[in-house]
Amino acid sequence: MIEVSYREEGVAAAASSVAGRLVADGVPARLAGGDPTLWGEDAEAVAAVRLGWLTLPRTSRELLPELGKLVERARAEGLTNVVLVGMGGSSLAPEVICQTADVPLTVLDTTDPAQVRRALADLLESTVVVVASKSGSTVETDCHLRIYEQIFTEAGISPADRIVVVTDQGSPLEQRAIDGGYHLVLAVPDVGGRYSALSAFGLVPSALAGADVERLLDDAEEVLPLLSQDTGNPGLDLGAALGGAALAGRDKLVLEDQLSGINGLPDWIEQLVAESTGKQGRGILPVVNSDPNHTHDELIVAIESDDGAVRVDGPLGGQFLVWEYATAVAGLLLEIDPFDQPNVAESKENTATLLALPDLPLGAPTLVDGPVEIYGAVRSHDLPGVLAELLKAIPHGGYLAVMAYLDRLAAFDAPMPEGADFEQMTDAWMMADAATLRALLAIRTNRPVTFGWGPRFLHSTGQYHKGGPQNGVFLQITGAVTEDVPVPGRPYTLGRLQLAQALGDLASLETRGRPAVRLHLTDRATGVAHLLAAAQEV
Structure with missing residues (x-):
C-alpha cells in the first residue's frame, strides 16, 4: 500500500487548503471515474481519450496469458538478452521496473552511434528486441528497427523470430509488424505515453527481461479503491x-x-x-x-x-x-492540460527541416578551448569563464539545464589504474562521465541544475524547457562521431540525425531568448575530461 505523509507544517497547510477545494468540487471521485471535463473545455477532447491509465491495474491483466507464452517461447529459444527500443514513456518505466527487479534490460533511447553500436555488438545470438512506440512514427525507434532488421538478416537470423512490437492499433508500426511477421502486442489506445507504465509498454519488455509484472499490477490494484476517496x-x-x-x-x-x-x-x-x-x-x-x-x-x-x-x-x-x-x-x-505536450513537436519539426538540407548549418565557433568548441553569444575567453557566465545568467527562480548528446555509457570505457579498488574505479568512471558536470556546476550555484541525455530528454523535460516558465539557461554538449551508423532506407546516419536533433532543439530554445550555449567536443574522451576540469576551475 502507498502512504503519503507531510513532514513540514507549511506543506501540510498548503496541501490541506487546496485539497479542501478539490474535495468540495468532487474531484477525487470524478477523477477516479475518468471524468474528462475536470481540466476545462479546451482540454476535454484530449482528456477523453487519455484516462485509461486509471484502470490499467485491472485491464492489463488480460495481457498476462500472452506475456506468459511470449516469455516461455523466448526462454525456450535461449533469448535472454532483451533490448528495448523506445523513447520517453516507452522506455523509462521498463527501465525502472527492471532495475528494481534486478533483471537485465538494455534500453536504446538514443541516437548516439557509439551507444547503439555497443548494443549491436552485444550477444546478438541471444537477443530479442522489443520495439515500442505509441504513435508508431517515432524517428529514433524507426531508425533502431531498421538497423536491427538489417543486422539480424546479415547474421542469418530471421527478424520475425527476434522482434516484438508494441504499438497502438492503426499506427504505421502496426502495419510494419504485420508485414514483417513480428509478434505484435497492441496497447490500449486511451493511455498517453508517459502514463503507460502499467500498460503493454511497461509490461512486455519487463516480463521478457524477467520482472514479476503480475506483482506490479497487484500492488497497483491495492491502491485503486483509495483513489475515489476524499480522505486517506x-x-x-x-x-x-x-x-x-x-x-x-x-x-x-x-x-x-x-x-x-x-x-x-x-x-x-x-x-x-x-x-x-x-x-x-x-x-x-x-x-x-x-x-x-x-x-x-x-x-x-x-x-x-x-x-x-x-x-x-x-x-x-x-x-x-x-x-x-x-x-x-x-x-x-x-490550470493546465496534463495530457498534451504542445511544444514537443517543435524540435522534431526543426530536426526534419535540418535533415532535408544538404549540410547541417554548424556555423563557426565563437571560441575554441582545447578539444572543446564553444558556439553561442559568450563574452568570456576560456571555458571556465563560459561556464561561470552561464551560472551568473540564471535568473531569480530560474535553473540551468545541461543537455548532453553523447554516449551515456562511455564512462565505462575509461582506463582504470592497475589494481584499482572499487572506490578508485568509481572515481575514474565519474571523471569520464559527462553527467558529472551537473554535480560540479550545482555546487557553484544555489539554483537547480538539471541534466538530460539527448535526445532522450526531448521526450521528457524538453516540453518543460519550451512550454514552462521562461527562466531556464541551457548548456548543450555535442561530440564528434568517429564511427557512424548508417540508417538503412534513410538518407542520413545516426550521427547526422543526432546532431540535427541537437541543433533543432537549440534553435527552438534560442527563439525564446534564453541564454543557450553549445559545446562541441572534437574528441569525446579528452573533451569530457577537459570540460570537467574547467568546471572545477569556476
Missing part, C-alpha cells in the same frame, strides 16, 4: 502537495530516493511531471540526482525516507499509479 487518498494527498506548493512558488520538485529499494524512479517521475505540467508558462520542474539547496522555491519529496517535506512510501506498482493521479491533480490546480 494517497493520490490526492500527493497531488495537493505538488500543486499547492507550486501555487505558493515552490515549483522546483527535488526528488530524493537514496534509501529506497526502488531504483531509478525519479527519472520516470521527471518525465511524467515535467512533460505534463510544463506548459503555458507554468509548471513543476523535477530535479533529479541533486542535493537540495533549501531555497524558497524547492519542494523536497522523498521516496521511503524522512529527508523531504513530503514522504511517499510503498511498492513500485502503487507508486506508478499514485504519481500519475497526483500529476493529473497538480495539472488541475495549475
Whole structure:
C-alpha cells in the first residue's frame, strides 16, 4: 500500500487548503471515474481519450496469458538478452521496473552511434528486441528497427523470430509488424505515453527481461479503491502537495530516493511531471540526482525516507499509479492540460527541416578551448569563464539545464589504474562521465541544475524547457562521431540525425531568448575530461 505523509507544517497547510477545494468540487471521485471535463473545455477532447491509465491495474491483466507464452517461447529459444527500443514513456518505466527487479534490460533511447553500436555488438545470438512506440512514427525507434532488421538478416537470423512490437492499433508500426511477421502486442489506445507504465509498454519488455509484472499490477490494484476517496487518498494527498506548493512558488520538485529499494524512479517521475505540467508558462520542474539547496522555491519529496517535506512510501506498482493521479491533480490546480505536450513537436519539426538540407548549418565557433568548441553569444575567453557566465545568467527562480548528446555509457570505457579498488574505479568512471558536470556546476550555484541525455530528454523535460516558465539557461554538449551508423532506407546516419536533433532543439530554445550555449567536443574522451576540469576551475 502507498502512504503519503507531510513532514513540514507549511506543506501540510498548503496541501490541506487546496485539497479542501478539490474535495468540495468532487474531484477525487470524478477523477477516479475518468471524468474528462475536470481540466476545462479546451482540454476535454484530449482528456477523453487519455484516462485509461486509471484502470490499467485491472485491464492489463488480460495481457498476462500472452506475456506468459511470449516469455516461455523466448526462454525456450535461449533469448535472454532483451533490448528495448523506445523513447520517453516507452522506455523509462521498463527501465525502472527492471532495475528494481534486478533483471537485465538494455534500453536504446538514443541516437548516439557509439551507444547503439555497443548494443549491436552485444550477444546478438541471444537477443530479442522489443520495439515500442505509441504513435508508431517515432524517428529514433524507426531508425533502431531498421538497423536491427538489417543486422539480424546479415547474421542469418530471421527478424520475425527476434522482434516484438508494441504499438497502438492503426499506427504505421502496426502495419510494419504485420508485414514483417513480428509478434505484435497492441496497447490500449486511451493511455498517453508517459502514463503507460502499467500498460503493454511497461509490461512486455519487463516480463521478457524477467520482472514479476503480475506483482506490479497487484500492488497497483491495492491502491485503486483509495483513489475515489476524499480522505486517506494517497493520490490526492500527493497531488495537493505538488500543486499547492507550486501555487505558493515552490515549483522546483527535488526528488530524493537514496534509501529506497526502488531504483531509478525519479527519472520516470521527471518525465511524467515535467512533460505534463510544463506548459503555458507554468509548471513543476523535477530535479533529479541533486542535493537540495533549501531555497524558497524547492519542494523536497522523498521516496521511503524522512529527508523531504513530503514522504511517499510503498511498492513500485502503487507508486506508478499514485504519481500519475497526483500529476493529473497538480495539472488541475495549475490550470493546465496534463495530457498534451504542445511544444514537443517543435524540435522534431526543426530536426526534419535540418535533415532535408544538404549540410547541417554548424556555423563557426565563437571560441575554441582545447578539444572543446564553444558556439553561442559568450563574452568570456576560456571555458571556465563560459561556464561561470552561464551560472551568473540564471535568473531569480530560474535553473540551468545541461543537455548532453553523447554516449551515456562511455564512462565505462575509461582506463582504470592497475589494481584499482572499487572506490578508485568509481572515481575514474565519474571523471569520464559527462553527467558529472551537473554535480560540479550545482555546487557553484544555489539554483537547480538539471541534466538530460539527448535526445532522450526531448521526450521528457524538453516540453518543460519550451512550454514552462521562461527562466531556464541551457548548456548543450555535442561530440564528434568517429564511427557512424548508417540508417538503412534513410538518407542520413545516426550521427547526422543526432546532431540535427541537437541543433533543432537549440534553435527552438534560442527563439525564446534564453541564454543557450553549445559545446562541441572534437574528441569525446579528452573533451569530457577537459570540460570537467574547467568546471572545477569556476
